[in-house]
Every structure is written in C-alpha cells, then in structure tokens.
Amino acid sequence: MKRTIVPLGPYHPLLEEPEHFKLYVEGEKVMELDVEIGYNHRGIEKLSESKTWDQVPYLVERICGICSTSHPFAYCLAVEDLLGCKIPERAELIRVVIAELERIHSHLLWLGLAGHFIGYNTVWMWAWKYRETILEICEKLTGNRNHYAMFKPGGVRRDFNDEQIEYGLNRIEELVKPLTMLTNAILDDPVIHKRLKGVGVLSYEDAVLYSALGPTSRASGVPWDARWDEPLAGFKDLNWKIITQEDGDVFAKAVVRLLECFESISLIKQGLEKMTDGPIDARIKEVPPGEGCGRYEAPRGEVIHYVRSDGSNMPYRHKIRAPTFNNLPTFRVSCVGETIADVALITASIDPCYCCTERVGVVDECGNEKILREDDLIRLSIEKTEQIIKDLGKIPTLYSKEI
Amino acid sequence: MDILKKSFKKxxxxxxxxxxxxNNCDIEVLELLTPRYDIERFGMKLVGSPRHADALLVCGAISxxxxxxxxxVYRQTPKPCLVVLFGSCGCSSGIFRDSYSIVGPVDKILKEEDPDVKIVYIPxxxxxxxxxxxGIVMGLGAL
Known part of the structure; x- marks a missing residue:
C-alpha cells in the first residue's frame, strides 16, 4: 500500500505546545512516526551560566510551568551534593509538601487532557475543577498559583505558619471524596475501558530498553522511582509506596497516575502533620569548586541536574536531563501499528513536556529544512556502501546490487 | 466595518x-475554559484555526x-485582529531576554509585520x- 505522510502541528488545536509530528501512514495504520521539536528552545543551560547560584532556581523553575518544583528541587539537590551539606528537617518537609502538591495538579491536568482527547469533556472539566483546589492551596501556602519560588540551595525561602498548615490539611482532606468518585467513575466506565485498554502498549522489555521513566515505566511494571531509589531527604521517613501496573497500555498509565494522586495526598498530610519548629535554611555562604548531581522524581519521571562549579558565584556548567527526553522515543514502539485516531492519545499518554525537553536544539546553518524520507536514507546508505566498495577496489562476495 | 464593530463587542x-x-500561561489559558472561570459565558471560544479567530493569544518569548x-499564523487571521500577549515573556521576553535563541519581544516582531497591530499586554x-x-475585555473596549 502507498505510504502517506500526515503532518500534525506545529500549531495544531490538539497540542497546546508547539511540536511537529510526522505520521507515516498506510491507510489508517501508522507505520512510522517522527517527531520534530525545537520550537520551544530557549537556551536555558547557557543562560544559567550567567546567573548566580541563588538566581538559578528562578530560571530553572521556568523550564516548565507544570514541573515548576521538580527542576528547582533537583537543582538544589545538585548544589547540596556539591557542598555535602544537610538541610534542616522543616525545610525537607516543606519541600515534600510543595513537590507532592505539584504532582497531584500535574496528574489531574494530564487526566483532564486525556479525557478531552477521547471526547470525554466531562472528565476534563471535572479533573480541572478539582485541580483548582490544589492551586488554591498552593496560592495560600506559597503566594502564587504556579511558579512558587520556594526553593533555594540549602533550604526553602518561606516558612509555613500554623494557619497555613491547618488550611492545607483541611483543603487536601476535602479533595479525597471527589477524587475517589472521579477514580471510580473512570475505572467503571465501559467506553473508557474499550477506548484505552490495549492501546499503545509498551511492554516491560521495551520500557527497560528505552529507559522509560515515571508513570510511563511504572505502568509497564518497572518500579523505578527516584524518590525511592535514592532515599531523598524528607521522603524516607514517610509512609508511601510505588504504584505499578502490568499492562503498559494507556489505561494502565491513567490508573498509575490516579492512584499516585492518593499517595501524594497521604504524603502531604503526613508532611504537614509531622512538621516541627526549627530553622528552614542551612545558610550557604559560598560554593567551592567541584561538581554535584541531583535526581528527583518529577510527575513525568526522573529529572537530573548536574552542576559544576569553578569557585565563582555562578555555575560553570549546568546540565539538565528532563524525563520527556527518555519517554519520547517510546512512541516508536507504542504508536506503530495503531490507527491515526489513537495517536494523539498515545502521544499524550506519556504526558510529554516539550518545554522541559527543548534545551538542546540543532539549527541548520542556512536555516533550510530538508526532510529525508526513508527512500532517501536507503539511497544514501546504498551510495555510501558503493563508495566504500569503490575505495576497496574489489567487490565483496556477499554484496549484490539488486535487492 | 459597522458589522465588524458590532460583532467585536459580543x-x-x-x-x-x-x-x-x-507552558504555564498555556495551562492558565486552558484553565479559563474550565468551570471555575468559564470564559465561554462572555462568548469567548477557543477555536482550532487562526482563520476563524478574532483574537490571537500569544504566550512566551519567541524563539x-x-x-x-x-x-x-498572524497573516492567516482576518483583520482587524486583537493580539493578546500573556505573561512577562510575552510582554518583554522576561527571564529569557538574554538568550541566544530568543529573537525579541513579540510586539516588536508583529509591529514589523503590521504597524497597525492592536496589542494588549497582560504581565x-x-x-x-x-x-x-x-485584559481581554479591556482590549475589546479599546477596539
């Protein structure tokens, strides 16, 4: 059958971020998929080298508006790793609370969008309505709905008072009932079962092979979680468990995210209740030469920040690895063989965040865009082989020009 | 033109x-559609094609x-078209101003293309x- 290329994006109503997908289809079936990103490239790693150690958290939280806690968290862990310092217990718990609030609102956001993609706008409206509760708690605790600016190397910037802690506990308790209702409604719905089960399956082997991260890997039965693997300050004393599912399809990913919301609610409650009085800042004076690495489990998967210091007041090198970078290539396994109608859903199922991923981009010097198709690649490959044979001076016995 | 003025009010x-x-402003724009804020009660609606749009909501510094x-996209919109710039990045490139891949504030780029462009800034x-x-309602009043 003839192959057709269906372009999706870069400004497509389904996608809120600009990205360009090329779907190679035969009839309705997707045979291959290519993704072109780079529309969101802002050069953050380079900018970070011109900011002081204390200014960088403001920059890295603007890598992505949804994981706006995870990036500063990983960055602060990296700087603290470099210094070898320990932060006060109260600061650890404040970090846990903010980070878990972010996880709930990110997962609900994803759930709403997934509902929107399959035409369940009720799910979208409900999920985002309950998400508002989380944003209100965030506003009360930190002063802003997103971009909390709470993190700094060595601790946190602002303290919670008793009124805020009580408010947080009450509001988060309010969320349990509607969230349980929403979870049950989704898990019972026969149409959602039909629509999501067996779609975009990522097997355990592929998840390991592609180093998928976060809920994408946990839905395939790989129990990877940076909060657990590398016992993070704050998390190790609290009661929680890793949620895994075996199937690896879109439904399993939805279940993992929904159940993780409950784990996060439990973590927030424990964190707020356990909080004792004490300092919130380890008061870092200066950063000596050296290097440090910080890992943290963002809602989408593991974030890694690496910093190198030459003893000045700015990072000499700052490297960021976002989870979508690992999760994007899994499309090649999960999308191939599915119908076009399912592609939007499958690509959405890893909760891709192009804002996080796009710190490295390759720009053609002339600004020209040349799309190499598969035929071109094969032709190039054959030409290269012929060139080698020419250089060699004799034809190998295995080689034949006719295929 | 009278018809245009009349329709723009609604x-x-x-x-x-x-x-x-x-991504944050994008999410907040979508947030406007959800039950808490629900801008559809003002008759505002998110459409899938710039050719149907009366207003363009632009978020972010431009790479x-x-x-x-x-x-x-701007050329495809029917004129007059209101351009709404969201957030610090949209208004002035914000924290990314000094980056090598950012080509400047959106208003500068759009004014080069069309000097009469109507812009609303929401920092x-x-x-x-x-x-x-x-901001959007005030922008409509100015048109």
Whole structure:
C-alpha cells in the first residue's frame, strides 16, 4: 500500500505546545512516526551560566510551568551534593509538601487532557475543577498559583505558619471524596475501558530498553522511582509506596497516575502533620569548586541536574536531563501499528513536556529544512556502501546490487 | 466595518499560540475554559484555526525557530485582529531576554509585520486568570 505522510502541528488545536509530528501512514495504520521539536528552545543551560547560584532556581523553575518544583528541587539537590551539606528537617518537609502538591495538579491536568482527547469533556472539566483546589492551596501556602519560588540551595525561602498548615490539611482532606468518585467513575466506565485498554502498549522489555521513566515505566511494571531509589531527604521517613501496573497500555498509565494522586495526598498530610519548629535554611555562604548531581522524581519521571562549579558565584556548567527526553522515543514502539485516531492519545499518554525537553536544539546553518524520507536514507546508505566498495577496489562476495 | 464593530463587542473567538513559553500561561489559558472561570459565558471560544479567530493569544518569548510560524499564523487571521500577549515573556521576553535563541519581544516582531497591530499586554508570571479575563475585555473596549 502507498505510504502517506500526515503532518500534525506545529500549531495544531490538539497540542497546546508547539511540536511537529510526522505520521507515516498506510491507510489508517501508522507505520512510522517522527517527531520534530525545537520550537520551544530557549537556551536555558547557557543562560544559567550567567546567573548566580541563588538566581538559578528562578530560571530553572521556568523550564516548565507544570514541573515548576521538580527542576528547582533537583537543582538544589545538585548544589547540596556539591557542598555535602544537610538541610534542616522543616525545610525537607516543606519541600515534600510543595513537590507532592505539584504532582497531584500535574496528574489531574494530564487526566483532564486525556479525557478531552477521547471526547470525554466531562472528565476534563471535572479533573480541572478539582485541580483548582490544589492551586488554591498552593496560592495560600506559597503566594502564587504556579511558579512558587520556594526553593533555594540549602533550604526553602518561606516558612509555613500554623494557619497555613491547618488550611492545607483541611483543603487536601476535602479533595479525597471527589477524587475517589472521579477514580471510580473512570475505572467503571465501559467506553473508557474499550477506548484505552490495549492501546499503545509498551511492554516491560521495551520500557527497560528505552529507559522509560515515571508513570510511563511504572505502568509497564518497572518500579523505578527516584524518590525511592535514592532515599531523598524528607521522603524516607514517610509512609508511601510505588504504584505499578502490568499492562503498559494507556489505561494502565491513567490508573498509575490516579492512584499516585492518593499517595501524594497521604504524603502531604503526613508532611504537614509531622512538621516541627526549627530553622528552614542551612545558610550557604559560598560554593567551592567541584561538581554535584541531583535526581528527583518529577510527575513525568526522573529529572537530573548536574552542576559544576569553578569557585565563582555562578555555575560553570549546568546540565539538565528532563524525563520527556527518555519517554519520547517510546512512541516508536507504542504508536506503530495503531490507527491515526489513537495517536494523539498515545502521544499524550506519556504526558510529554516539550518545554522541559527543548534545551538542546540543532539549527541548520542556512536555516533550510530538508526532510529525508526513508527512500532517501536507503539511497544514501546504498551510495555510501558503493563508495566504500569503490575505495576497496574489489567487490565483496556477499554484496549484490539488486535487492 | 459597522458589522465588524458590532460583532467585536459580543463574542470573540480566540486562537491560542505558544512559542517558547514555559507552558504555564498555556495551562492558565486552558484553565479559563474550565468551570471555575468559564470564559465561554462572555462568548469567548477557543477555536482550532487562526482563520476563524478574532483574537490571537500569544504566550512566551519567541524563539528563532517559532518566529516564521508566528508570522504565518498572524497573516492567516482576518483583520482587524486583537493580539493578546500573556505573561512577562510575552510582554518583554522576561527571564529569557538574554538568550541566544530568543529573537525579541513579540510586539516588536508583529509591529514589523503590521504597524497597525492592536496589542494588549497582560504581565505576570503567570498572570492570574482574573487578570487575563480583564485584559481581554479591556482590549475589546479599546477596539
């Protein structure tokens, strides 16, 4: 059958971020998929080298508006790793609370969008309505709905008072009932079962092979979680468990995210209740030469920040690895063989965040865009082989020009 | 032209475009559609094509890669078209101003393309949904 290329994006109503997908289809079936990103490239790693150690958290939280806690968290862990310092217990718990609030609102956001993609706008409206509760708690605790600016190397910037802690506990308790209702409604719905089960399956082997991260890997039965693997300050004393599912399809990913919301609610409650009085800042004076690495489990998967210091007041090198970078290539396994109608859903199922991923981009010097198709690649490959044979001076016995 | 003026007062349709934003304003724009803020009660509606749009909601500093696409989208909208710039990045490139891949504030780029362009600025990182609604309504009043 003839192959057709269906372009999706870069400004497509389904996608809120600009990205360009090329779907190679035969009839309705997707045979291959290519993704072109780079529309969101802002050069953050380079900018970070011109900011002081204390200014960088403001920059890295603007890598992505949804994981706006995870990036500063990983960055602060990296700087603290470099210094070898320990932060006060109260600061650890404040970090846990903010980070878990972010996880709930990110997962609900994803759930709403997934509902929107399959035409369940009720799910979208409900999920985002309950998400508002989380944003209100965030506003009360930190002063802003997103971009909390709470993190700094060595601790946190602002303290919670008793009124805020009580408010947080009450509001988060309010969320349990509607969230349980929403979870049950989704898990019972026969149409959602039909629509999501067996779609975009990522097997355990592929998840390991592609180093998928976060809920994408946990839905395939790989129990990877940076909060657990590398016992993070704050998390190790609290009661929680890793949620895994075996199937690896879109439904399993939805279940993992929904159940993780409950784990996060439990973590927030424990964190707020356990909080004792004490300092919130380890008061870092200066950063000596050296290097440090910080890992943290963002809602989408593991974030890694690496910093190198030459003893000045700015990072000499700052490297960021976002989870979508690992999760994007899994499309090649999960999308191939599915119908076009399912592609939007499958690509959405890893909760891709192009804002996080796009710190490295390759720009053609002339600004020209040349799309190499598969035929071109094969032709190039054959030409290269012929060139080698020419250089060699004799034809190998295995080689034949006719295929 | 009278018909245009009349129709602009009522329900405007908006097209949302994100170019090198941090995603936060985009999410807050979508937030406007959800039950808490529900801008559809003002007749505003998010549409899928710039050709149907009365207003263009632009988030983010513009990267070199996204600039031609921004201009293409702007050319496709029927004029007059209200351009609403969201957030600090949209208004002044914000924290990314000094980056090598950012080609400047959106208003400068659009004014080069069309000197008569009508622009509304809504600063904030991200602006609160209430501020967004007020900004768009004020922009309509100015048209």
């Amino acid at each position: 329900s405007i349709w908006v097209f949302h475009l994100s170019a090198a934003a941090c 070199a890669h996204a600039k031609p696409r921004l201009l293409e 904030g990182c991200p602006p609160k949904p209430e501020a967004m609604i007020e």
